Amino acid sequence: MSETDAQTTLFVRDTMLPPQPAPDKVSGPLLWLRENMFSGPLNILLTLLGLSIVWLVVSTIGPWLMHSVWNANGMAECRQIIAERYGPDASGACFALIRERWNQFVFGFYPPALYWRPVMAFTLLFFALAPILFMDSRKARWTVLALASVLGFLCAQLLGADGQTLIVITVAIVLWILVIEYGRSKALLLSLAYPFIGMWLLWGGSLWVEIMILAGFALAFLAFRLTQPMLGLIALAVAAAVIGVWWYFLADPAANALEQVIPLGLGKVPSSQFGGFVLSITIGVAGIAMSLPLGILLALARRSDLPIIKMLAVIFIEFIRGVPLIALLFVASLLLNYFLPPKVEFDIILRVVIMVTLFASAYMAEVIRGGLAALPRGQYEAADALGLDYWKAQRLIVLPQALKISIPGIVSTFIGMFKDTTLVTFVGLYDPLKAMSDTVRATFAWKGAYWEPYIFVGSIFFILCFGMSRYSMYLERRLKRENR
Amino acid sequence: MKKSVFFGTVTAAALMASGAMAAEGDTLKEVKARGVLNCGVNTGLVGFAAPDANGNWSGFDVAFCKAVAAAVLGDQTKVKFVPTTGQTRFTALSSGEVDLLARNSTWTFQRDTDLKLDFIGVNYYDGQGFMVRKDLGVSSAKELEGATICIQTGTTTELNLADYFKANNMTYQPVNIDSNAEGEQQYMAGACDAYTTDASGLAATRAAFADPENHIILPEIISKEPLGPAVRHGDNNWGDINRWVLYALIAAEEYGVTSANIEELAKSSQNPEVQRLLGTTDNLGGMIGLDADWAKRAIAANGNYGEIFAATIGEQTPIGLARGLNAQWTQGGLMYAMPFR
Incomplete structure (x- = not known):
């Protein structure tokens, strides 16, 4: 039977056919397009509308960007080059303006020979932040530190720091990295001291002034510890008195005397020479660093059971949130001058930083209060049940959780505040966006350039803000403990 | 700044009374003690005030600041240019942040009286x-x-x-x-x-x-937009100095004194008006608290009014403004310096 079968079977398949790709209609890009772009009449319409808008934008801006000129001495020359290359009717961007004036957009009127100082202040900022922001990831920390030190060193060198300075920079960088890797608690102290180091690098003068200011804190702490057993809370007043007397009467002569013995001076740079991104980042970083602790205190005060503290916090927060930032800046720059004697030069950047900080801290307080409110009541009760006092409960149980919940809000406030630093243009400071652009345009050669400075400054702002936003997402992922 | 920070915050209230008095004080003395003239200028206006890529200011208004610095401090580079916006300019002047405002500001009744400014003259007639x-x-x-x-x-x-x-x-x-x-x-x-x-x-x-x-x-x-430098009400001597620096620049053009021939004219000019202007005879500077060479230095800094005009906004520059109303009165314009006597 089988024999006959074998003879009648003319063809037996001995290999399988290779699988055919699925038809275009059920897979691949066409399917994706059909499912996502053209799945119904409304979506087809919207897709076409979207495409035409994209086309409109690209066809307008595209050629303009493609025809950009990077090498010219003025708008007239730019136009001439574009006309020669792309025909008389072509329009093009004149980024030669950025090429010639980038230093003013970045450094303002900072003395060119000292450009390395803001660069180093910015580099060391990452050193100060690394032990705080990248606590538990050695890989991330090392990447940030390595990138910061290499880029900072290269920039300092390219911007003309001399050999001796470069050696000092290298030693400082290496020492600081060693401290971060092998002495965690000391690294945090260094981070706390960073604002003074940054201030010294940016404004110059004698480092002893900063050291003496820090010494004031140390003395006050010492006075508090010594008198507290006897006086209790009055020790706080003693500490305040000590710090006041020290700063007002003794800090300055002491700094001068020490400067005579061991000079630690850098050339002074007045605030009027600050501008561009150095100004924006200085104000932004100072505001961010101070508004977070202040905001936490305000949020706690607003939820406090002590009626006076609560009322003060509410009044402060609601007042600041009810007033536009520009009004506060005007107060800082103009009104304060009427109250201060002419001899006292209360630095304009400091005034602005204070106002920006107060402004941001009010918003920060509300963001953090949201986090505090979102925390289940059981957490507070658990802290009480453990017998922790108020500050310990806040520090160990409540705030770590509340701050984690508020991270997106906190970072949005930071980003918003950083962008708000451009408003300082209204008090005569050179923010990179408007004041610096207008100033560059005030030179006849660059009059008529409109979009180029905005595009340049906007892209840098985007990079910085996007970086902050990505970091907040990274932090959220790392801290997502309950879902592990 | 660190020092001023703490001193400023701590002593603000205590020093307020003395501060109010100092604001009325002697601007000339203050400027001399400081060694630098604080001059309020535009944050950037083509031809009138603009910084170059290195941050050096130049322009028509800037040249006036420099002339005043040369007359008062003997060095035209001793100026701190304080950029002011349209909103901040007058407050910056009245709060003492700047000693002089050379910022293409129109001289109007209200500004001269109600805002308590003293316009010291007109350096550009605009419209x-x-x-x-x-x-x-x-x-x-x-x-x-x-x-x-x-x-x-x-x-x-x-x-x-x-x-x-x-x-x-x-x-x-x-x-x-x-x-x-x-x-x-x-x-x-x-x-x-x-x-x-x-x-x-x-x-x-x-x-x-x-x-x-x-x-x-x-x-x-x-x-009518008569643009002029302004100082605070209340310090007439400082106002006089600024006014006569402006007149010195204008008069120098009228008498043909330029930055090129000023040394020669100071020695050899027979014109009594030029002699008085350049301090060869009669110590006019002594009457306003300066030395005899004040006007000579102001003119030597960037030239006379006509030279400044030609170098910053005149017809030879890309901006190409004609003198028009800003020509000397002898040429049919409105620039008329009061006599140096």
Whole structure:
């Protein structure tokens, strides 16, 4: 039977056919397009509308960007080059303006020979932040530190720091990295001291002034510890008195005397020479660093059971949130001058930083209060049940959780505040966006350039803000403990 | 700054009384003690005040600041230029942040009296004009009935425009802009038929266009804008110094004293007016608390009024402003220095 079968079977398949790709209609890009772009009449319409808008934008801006000129001495020359290359009717961007004036957009009127100082202040900022922001990831920390030190060193060198300075920079960088890797608690102290180091690098003068200011804190702490057993809370007043007397009467002569013995001076740079991104980042970083602790205190005060503290916090927060930032800046720059004697030069950047900080801290307080409110009541009760006092409960149980919940809000406030630093243009400071652009345009050669400075400054702002936003997402992922 | 920070915060209240007195004090003494003249200038206006890539300021108003510094401090580089915006300029002056405001500000009744400024003279006679595209076929501002006009908000130009159209029984559509750069952009993009601002600004704007020949500045000047440096009320000696520095620059042009021949004229000039101006005879400087060479230094710094004009905004520069009203009175202009006697 089988024999006959074998003879009648003319063809037996001995290999399988290779699988055919699925038809275009059920897979691949066409399917994706059909499912996502053209799945119904409304979506087809919207897709076409979207495409035409994209086309409109690209066809307008595209050629303009493609025809950009990077090498010219003025708008007239730019136009001439574009006309020669792309025909008389072509329009093009004149980024030669950025090429010639980038230093003013970045450094303002900072003395060119000292450009390395803001660069180093910015580099060391990452050193100060690394032990705080990248606590538990050695890989991330090392990447940030390595990138910061290499880029900072290269920039300092390219911007003309001399050999001796470069050696000092290298030693400082290496020492600081060693401290971060092998002495965690000391690294945090260094981070706390960073604002003074940054201030010294940016404004110059004698480092002893900063050291003496820090010494004031140390003395006050010492006075508090010594008198507290006897006086209790009055020790706080003693500490305040000590710090006041020290700063007002003794800090300055002491700094001068020490400067005579061991000079630690850098050339002074007045605030009027600050501008561009150095100004924006200085104000932004100072505001961010101070508004977070202040905001936490305000949020706690607003939820406090002590009626006076609560009322003060509410009044402060609601007042600041009810007033536009520009009004506060005007107060800082103009009104304060009427109250201060002419001899006292209360630095304009400091005034602005204070106002920006107060402004941001009010918003920060509300963001953090949201986090505090979102925390289940059981957490507070658990802290009480453990017998922790108020500050310990806040520090160990409540705030770590509340701050984690508020991270997106906190970072949005930071980003918003950083962008708000451009408003300082209204008090005569050179923010990179408007004041610096207008100033560059005030030179006849660059009059008529409109979009180029905005595009340049906007892209840098985007990079910085996007970086902050990505970091907040990274932090959220790392801290997502309950879902592990 | 660190020192001032703490001193400022701590002592603000305590020193307020003494502070109020110091504000009325002797500006000349203060400037000399400080060694630097704080001069309020525009944050950037083509030809009048602008920093270059290295941050060095130059321009018509800047040259006046330098002349004052040369007269008072003996060195034209000892000026700290404080950029001021339209909103901050007068407060910066009255709060003592600047000693002198040379920021193309129009001399008006209200500013001179109510705002407590002292305008020390006029260094540029400006006026508001209109610029239109040539193909619009308009040759007079009277033909702008119903036109859309780009106008900077919050300036006197806005009020002048309203007055002019009301007086001529015409209507217009304002397109509000915030800055000169934005105005140019809107005008070029065709958002408005006409662009109006000070005539000096219009000339600079037009000169910077890719196609200046396609735009015309209409002949009508619809307002008086005498621009001048200003000082605070209450310190007359300081006001006198600034006023006579300005007159010295103007008089120097009238008598043919230039930065090139000033040394020679100081020695050999027989003209008694020039001798008094340059301090060869009569110590005029002593009467205002300066030395005899004050005017000589002011003129030597950047030249006389005509030289400054020619170097910063004159017809040889790309901005190309004609002297017009700003010519010497002997040439049919309004520049008239009071006698040095």
